[in-house]
Structures are given as structure tokens and as C-alpha cells.
Amino acid sequence: MPSFDIVSKTDLEEVDNALANMVREMSQRYDFKGSQCKIERKEAEITINADDDLKLKQMHELLQGHLARRKIEAGAIDYQTAEKAAGQSMRQKAIIRQGIDKELAKRIVKSVKDAKFKVQVAIQGSELRVTGKKRDDLQAVIEHIKGLPLELPLQYVNFRD
Structure with missing residues (x-):
């Protein structure tokens, strides 16, 4: 996945x-x-x-x-x-700042769930893991998160097929 x-x-x-x-x-x-x-x-x-x-x-x-x-x-x-x-x-x-704090992580998870993407978002300490069935869904999530008004710079790493 x-x-x-x-x-x-x-x-x-x-x-x-x-x-x-x-x-x-x-x-x-x-x-x-x-x-x-x-x-x-x-x-x-x-x-x-x-x-x-x-x-x-x-x-x-x-x-x-x-x-x-x-x-x-x-x-x-x-x-x-x-x-x-x-x-x-x-x-x-x-x-x-290093890592994503709990409140911001919850806001990101809620935003992704409200947008009804077919992915799961899990909070793992100071980072988030996004898992889905299709690569296109994951790329749509990245574009959605980039469009959010966040004050913290985020990086998208460890992309696996």
C-alpha cells in the first residue's frame, strides 16, 4: 500500500x-x-x-x-x-521548531478527513503517516495540505509505492 x-x-x-x-x-x-x-x-x-x-x-x-x-x-x-x-x-x-505538535497534527488529520480522501492518516509522535490504496489519492492529499494556511513548514518524505 x-x-x-x-x-x-x-x-x-x-x-x-x-x-x-x-x-x-x-x-x-x-x-x-x-x-x-x-x-x-x-x-x-x-x-x-x-x-x-x-x-x-x-x-x-x-x-x-x-x-x-x-x-x-x-x-x-x-x-x-x-x-x-x-x-x-x-x-x-x-x-x-522541530516536529509537528499534537494540535497541528489533529488539525491536519481533521482537514484530510473532512475532504473525504480515501486515505488513512496516523499520528506517529511528531510526524504523520498517510496511507492509501492509490498513489493519486496521496498526491491529492499533499496538494490539499499545501493549500492549508499553516504557519509551520512541512516536508513530505518517505514516499513508498
Whole structure:
């Protein structure tokens, strides 16, 4: 029986490359000269330290641009609320999303069932397995899911006949 998996994975090495390029660009830009702005990643968490709110917004734009160049969608990063650090400086954490959470998985399953495709969708941890009798049904499900307004980037892997 044909099947495929729906996953949401972010390549952390590509995130590191984007961050390195961002640091290099910040060291060369005139508006960042003499500033104490820095960005670092530990596990799946990025910490952004900026001198003020304006620099924080500029760093957001730089990060989004460098991630886009590395083919990482903006929805893969979940920004937490910015907090004040010493003086006027700002600190913000951003989580790199890995896997599909339960609520989103249930929404996807419900959407596929409501569309009355002849497939079964099973939640397996942080990914979904879609199984059907015909390859065309599976491809229709992929097109249906791509049309949904989801904030998380999804990949369709492990397609088997």
C-alpha cells in the first residue's frame, strides 16, 4: 500500500551557516559598528542580544534574509517576547521548531478527513503517516495540505509505492 510521511524538520547546520553569515555581515555594516549586538544558538534555541529595539528589528530582518537564502522558511522560527536586559539593551529568544505538535497534527488529520480522501492518516509522535490504496489519492492529499494556511513548514518524505 502506498504511503508517505509528513514531517517538519529544520537543518540545524544550515541555521548555523545562516547565523555565521549574519555575524559576518553585522561586523561589516556601518550601523552595527561599535555595538554589542550578538546572536548565538544552543540546541534548538537562538538568543538575540541587541543594544536597543531598533537594532533588534534590524537583526530580525537580517536573520530572516539569511535563513531564506539557506532555504529555511520563516515559520520554522518561533520568536518569544523580547525582554529588557541591562540598560537599554534587549534580549530575545527564538525557538527552532522541530516536529509537528499534537494540535497541528489533529488539525491536519481533521482537514484530510473532512475532504473525504480515501486515505488513512496516523499520528506517529511528531510526524504523520498517510496511507492509501492509490498513489493519486496521496498526491491529492499533499496538494490539499499545501493549500492549508499553516504557519509551520512541512516536508513530505518517505514516499513508498
